[in-house]
Amino acid sequence: xxxxxxxxxxxxxxxxxxxxxxxxxxxxxxxxxxxxxxxxxxxxxxxxxxxxxxxxxxxxxxxxxxxxxxxxxxxxxxxxxxxxxxxxxxxxxxxxxxxxxxxxxxxxxxxxxxxxxxxxxxxxxxxxxxxxxxxxxxxxxxxxxxxxxxxxxxxxxxxxxxxxxxxxxxxxxxxxxxxxxxxxxxxxxxxxxxxxxxxxxxxxxxxxxxxx
Numbered sequence: 001x002x003x004x005x006x007x008x009x010x011x012x013x014x015x016x017x018x019x020x021x022x023x024x025x026x027x028x029x030x031x032x033x034x035x036x037x038x039x040x041x042x043x044x045x046x047x048x049x050x051x052x053x054x055x056x057x058x059x060x061x062x063x064x065x066x067x068x069x070x071x072x073x074x075x076x077x078x079x080x081x082x083x084x085x086x087x088x089x090x091x092x093x094x095x096x097x098x099x100x101x102x103x104x105x106x107x108x109x110x111x112x113x114x115x116x117x118x119x120x121x122x123x124x125x126x127x128x129x130x131x132x133x134x135x136x137x138x139x140x141x142x143x144x145x146x147x148x149x150x151x152x153x154x155x156x157x158x159x160x161x162x163x164x165x166x167x168x169x170x171x172x173x174x175x176x177x178x179x180x181x182x183x184x185x186x187x188x189x190x191x192x193x194x195x196x197x198x199x200x201x202x203x204x205x206x207x208x209x210x211x212x
Contacts, residue, residue: 021085025079026078030077037125038125045133054066063092065096066093107138109137114130
């Protein structure tokens with residue numbers, strides 16, 4: 001089974017009480033996307049997804065961040081209500097929710113299996129007439145740019161989470177000491193070779209950092 005993924009901008013209604021931790025999103029429309037495809041909205045099969053309506057971060061099945069409380073085709077679009085865990089329960093969910101509220105993340109992507117399709121006359125893509133929804137993800141890059149955010153709000157809590165994210169990123173080891181070495185050598189023509197060596201070591205050195 002081949003899973004297809006389509007992305008679009010997140011249409012998030014954040015006008016409700018932030019304590020509910022819920023947002024309304026448009027997951028798919030019947031407009032031509034960047035791949036040249038059209039998904040017929042009334043052709044969505046949702047039964048499989050409703051058995052486990054999890055929302056992922058960037059299609060990573062190891063990173064669930066929310067759940068879908070309701071989903072269906074309304075006004076010719078696949079729309080869903082997504083609920084994030086209570087504040088403080090899941091750190092990554094808090095970070096993504098804060099980024100959504102601040103506008104740093106504004107896209108939704110659906111993963112699905114094509115059941116039936118046909119070529120678009122004169123086009124380069126397919127008209128997908130039936131599709132089985134497998135998963136929904138919050139992502140960063142849209143495929144359907146016509147879906148825009150129609151309301152966004154920010155909060156002190158959201159800004160605090162972003163600040164905490166920045167503080168949690170420790171400086172890369174060795175950078176400050178190497179800069180000091182280069183600074184001491186600057187201005188000394190006789191030690192240009194030492195400067196070149198230090199810079200060469202910095203370029204060759206690979207530092208891996210994974211945030212907690």
